[in-house]
Amino acid sequence: MNAPVDLATKIPDVSGRLGIIDCDIHPYPKAGALNQYLSERWRRHVLEYGKFNCGPYADRGTYPRFSPNTSRRDAWPPAGGAPGSDVGFIRAQLLDPYNIAYGVLEPLLGGNTSRNLDEAAALCGAMNDWQAQEFVEPEPRLRASILVPQDDPEASVKEIEKRAGDWRFAQIQLGSKTSEPLGRRRYWPIFAAAQANNLSIGLHIGGTQSSAPSAGGWPQFYLEDHHVLVHSMQNQAASLILEGVFDAFPNLKVVLIEGGFAWAPQLAWRLDAHWAKMRDEAPLKRRPSEYMKTNLWYATQPVEEPEHPDDLRQVFDWIGWDRMVYSSDYPHWDFDDPHLAFRFQMTESEKRMLYRDNALDVYSFR
Structure with missing residues (x-):
């Protein structure tokens, strides 16, 4: 196992540019890549039965956006495989040219x-094993997310405790579409384990599809479906607050990923x-x-x-500059280039807050 990045140096400053932390990079497995991390029983089970997902389709999305893999046309590695499957190509196309100091993996599998x-x-x-061994170890600028089966809190806590303290993992990942709103107490053991282990929750858009995506x-x-994704994020934010999660776990940190933010x-x-x-x-405390x-x-x-870029700056001011983290969504088609995504002026202090x-x-960067 490669050693973790030395935090004494914090973030490298190459040619006067800030080292960027990208909070949303999507890895994708090559064919059969997960087999070596599954027991014989589960290899056979997945081969014979597939993944028993919620939704009307067993193993594919309902819109053409899922082919080819929701990705940029230039993101297919020259050596073969799907976008996001080749660490060397991620390094060449994203990490090096954009001076990414850390990149948080968000598997959507x-x-x-x-x-x-x-x-x-x-x-x-x-x-989790696949991310750590095939992405983080060969490229320590990347960090994995702890995926958990959230509808089985006992198993989720077991997986969190297994990975807590491992420098290769930066957060716990949940989806914004769940069987019940995340504020419900069935999910509280996950939040207790997160707080106890000083791990944030990365709440990424998507998840189970057991009902219509729109109320x-x-x-x-697809245009409608893509838009209403943000509604699930708003619903989860309201649930976490109103059902008292943050009163019960005051040090819990939740990052809302790929759900927009101007609605906040x-x-x-x-x-x-x-x-x-x-x-x-x-009866909340605040x-x-x-x-x-x-x-x-x-x-x-x-x-x-917005038509006037300074309107977006006002949204940042309303939310608070200390609340914002940069994400690219690489290698997806709506990738946000850190040099082009924000068309308004920022102070050096604001840039440092936003980008790193x-x-x-x-996040937990060890």
């Missing part, structure tokens, strides 16, 4: 969405207004908006692009 909870636990464990039913177009100020204002009238139903300033962080991709310092406060 469906292992934690299986309705067969034993299968979900086996797949999560295999994916109004099934959308007709409006949600804060609305929750405060409603809570002022109905606070006896949810106003809802205050938890959004202490326990939630927002990854920037997909960045909102906030992430250093949130």
Whole structure:
């Protein structure tokens, strides 16, 4: 195993440029890559039965965006394999040219969405081993996420405790679409383990699809489906706050990834207004908006692009510069180039917060 990056040097400063922390890089397995990390029983099970996911399709998405792998056309490695499967190509196309000091892996492989909870636990464990051994060890600038079968809290806690303290893992990953809102107490053991081990929760868009993605039913177009993803993130933020998760676990850190962020100020204002009238139903210790300033962080991709760029700057001001972390969503088609995504002026202090310092406060980089 390669040694972890020496934090005494913190983030390298190459040619006067800030070393960037990218909080959303998607790895993808080459054909059969997970087999060596599964027991014989589960290799045979996946071969014979596949992944028993929620949703109308067993092992594919419902829109053409899933082919080819939601990815940029230039992200296919020259040596073969899917986008995100070749560490050397990730290094050449992302880490080196953009001076990425750390990149947090966010695997979207469906292992934690299986309705067969034993299968979900086996797949999560295999994916965690796969990330650590095939991505982080050959490239220590990358860091893995601990995937857990969230609907089995006991197995989730076991997986967290197995990986806690391992320098190769930077966070625990959950999806924004879950069987129940994450504030429900069935999920609290996961949050207790996260806080106890000083690990943040990376709440990435997506997850189980056991019902229509929209409160109004099934959308007709991919454009609609893509947009309503952000609604699941807003719902989870409200659930975590109103159901008292942050009162029970005041040091818990949750990063909302790939769900946008311009909605956050409006949600804060609305929750405060409603809570002022109905606070006896949810007896929180503080106003809802205050938890959004202490326990939630927002990854920037997909960045909102208003006609007047300074309007976006005002959104940053409302949310708080200390709440924002940069993410690229590499290698997906809506990748956000760190040099082009933000079309307004930032001070050097603001750049440091956005591109690295906030992430250093949130993630576990050993």
